[in-house]
Amino acid sequence: MSFVEIENVSLRYKPQGDEEGTLAVEDLNLSVEKGSFVAVVGPSGCGKSSLMKLATGLNFPTSGKVTVAGQDVHGPVSITGMAFQNPVMLPWRLTRDNIMLPLEVVEPHRRTFRRDKAANRERVDALLASVGLEGQGSKYPWQLSGGMQQRASLCRALIHEPELLMLDEPFGALDAFTREELWQVIRDLHAERKFTTILVTHDLREAVFLADKVFVMSARPGRVIVERDVDLPRPRDIDLTYEKSFGDIVQELRSHIAKARE
Amino acid sequence: MTKTRSIDWIKAAPWLATIGLFVIWELACLVFQIPWFILPAPTRVAYAAWEFGPALWNNSLQTLWTTLSGFALAIVFGLFLGLFIGWDRRIYAALYPLMIGFNSIPKVAVVPILVLWFGTGWIPAVLTAFLISFFPIVVNVATGLATIEPEMEDVLRALGAKKLDIMTKVGIPRSMPYFFGSLKVAITLAFIGSVLSETIAANSGVGHMMLTAQSNFEVPLVFACLIALAIEGIGMYAIMSWVEVRMTGWAHRSGFNR
Known part of the structure; x- marks a missing residue:
């Protein structure tokens, strides 16, 4: 069994006033192996942040099941660490x-x-x-x-x-050089400590550079439409990002996202 | 090096402006020959203050004591009510309109009721000071709690933090600059409240003294009372301002307040 299992999960937020509650994710399936690094990319508003909240037990699915470390999630999962775009x-x-x-x-x-x-x-x-x-x-x-x-x-x-690190666009607000430096910091930390990591990001190069596997989500309500293994050898050097094999994967993901936005 | 010492204009400015105001006032009274019972000149006011010195001093102390008592009540009550209201969004939603309604009532309309309940004297003055000054404290403390960054709350809640943890570690320290900031406003309001009550129903205090002076046509003394009030007000504001910067230095990092 995988470390994080999200099975057929839908999440609808509570209705506000007359409006019907937003359906943030629908029929979401996603599994993350222990110790692996996965990235989740998608058009904005695709429910990536909802995914973060589901996996950490801050929100509960309207239907479906979330398990972390073999346990059904019924409340906050205290074996997680979180970092956001805003360092707060x-x-x-x-x-x-x-x-x-x-x-x-x-x-x-x-x-x-x-x-x-x-x-x-x-x-x-x-x-x-x-x-x-x-x-x-x-x-x-x-x-x-x-x-x-x-x-x-x-x-x-x-x-x-x-055991589980959740990163919600942690490098989004940084300049390009600092961002690449921090990619290497997180790469080294992960290589050393082997915590399972879920990175939510808009940056496809970031996703491909860091992750073992990239999930592409559709526009709202979010579903996983593509699961792409990144088989580039580790340890990865930042120069890799200028090679063709790297660029090809980024290109491929970009075309999936373009389709997802239609 | 020709210039070894220069004048710190920022420090000198308030003194120069104040002295300037009194000089203009004095000159205006002289030039336009304004009668002393309309607008007494500052020298005449100063003479009245010296003449009635002991009485003015005692009444000022009385007003100070009343204001501070009301203010102390407002701090304790305001802090508790603010924490209570800011604790939960439902409590906030339920009580906020009530608070606004209560605050909208002119306190001058409440004084007669207080007199009805407690008689004339210092009690209505303390209570008016309290009633008028607790509102900004409540609102500020509640706002500080209600504006915790959602990410911070998520970080802590995901770790299994209870509401009490989040409040003691984030909410309460976070609302402290709001709290200390509100004290400056509150002390000024408390002062207004106590003087207001003294002018309506009291037998001591600067407010009462002003009323007596007015009915005796001691116009310079009325102005002396006003100036005594202004000096007390500035003093209390300055103390609260100092306390604010002292207690929450981390929130004043722009250097503007230094």
Whole structure:
């Protein structure tokens, strides 16, 4: 059985006033193997964010079934870490304390948080170093650049060593150079730790560079219309993105999306 | 180096403007020969203030005490009500119109009722100060809670955080700049409330003193009372402003407030 299984899932949001609730996804089928990296692409408004909420247990399917790590999802799945386009750091906390936030909340770290304060601090500093933010923990998040904040946000998503990492367009607001740098950061983290990752993105090059498999979703209500394995060898270098084999896959996905938008 | 010391115009500006205002006032009274019972000159007002010094001082203290008592009540009540209203969108929806309705009632219309219940004296003054000043505190605290970034809430909820976790770790710290910001507004309103009540039904306080001075045709003293009120108002505002920057430095990072 796969690590994340989404079977025949439909999600309709609650009606607002007279309007009928939006049908965000319909008949969605998607499975993600443990330790693999998948990307989900699609036209805007295709229910990608709904997919994120379904897999983390923040929303429940109107029909169908979601299982994560062999368990039916009935509530928040605390083995997940999340990062978004907006890094949403708390400005009154140091970057280090922002990253520690999940440890204050999630079981079992929550109970031992005070006792393990020193160890937690070391963990945060080691994680910061691994994303290229060595020694930046004692700064406030607003003293960091956008790219640095996004790195910190990745650290916060990973501090409790989640088995499932959900990324919702995490590099969308960054400039092209910073974005490519962060692709490599996440590539290395994934290679080292092997957490299962679902990346929702608009950027096809990003999807092909990072993922083992790319799902293309249709316009709303979202369904998976194409499942494309990316068999490019790992470790992948950024130069790969300028090679023909890479460009061909991107081209192919683009044509699927163009069709999906019609 | 010819210029070793330059004047800090930003720091000097408020003093210059204030002195300028009094100078113009004095000159206007002289030039246009305005009678003292219409608009007394600042020197005449200062003389009245000195003449009635002890009484003015005692009444100012009384007004200060009344205002601060009402303000303290407003902080405690406003903070709790704000947290309660901001806790849940349903509570927010239910109570917000009521709050607006209550706030729309001119407080001068409430004073007679307070007098009916508690008699004349300091109690209606404290209560008026309280009633008029708790509203901005409630609204600001509730707004701070209601505007938590949905992503932040998702991050925490996905980790199994309860509502209480989200409130204590994100909502309440987040609403603090709103809270401290509202105190500046609230203290000014509390002051208006207590003076308002004193001019209607009290036997002490600057408001009451003004009323007495007016009926005795002591026009310079009326103006002395007004200036005493202005000085107290500025002082309390300045203290709250300082407290705000002090408590929530992280929210004042633009440098504009420094």
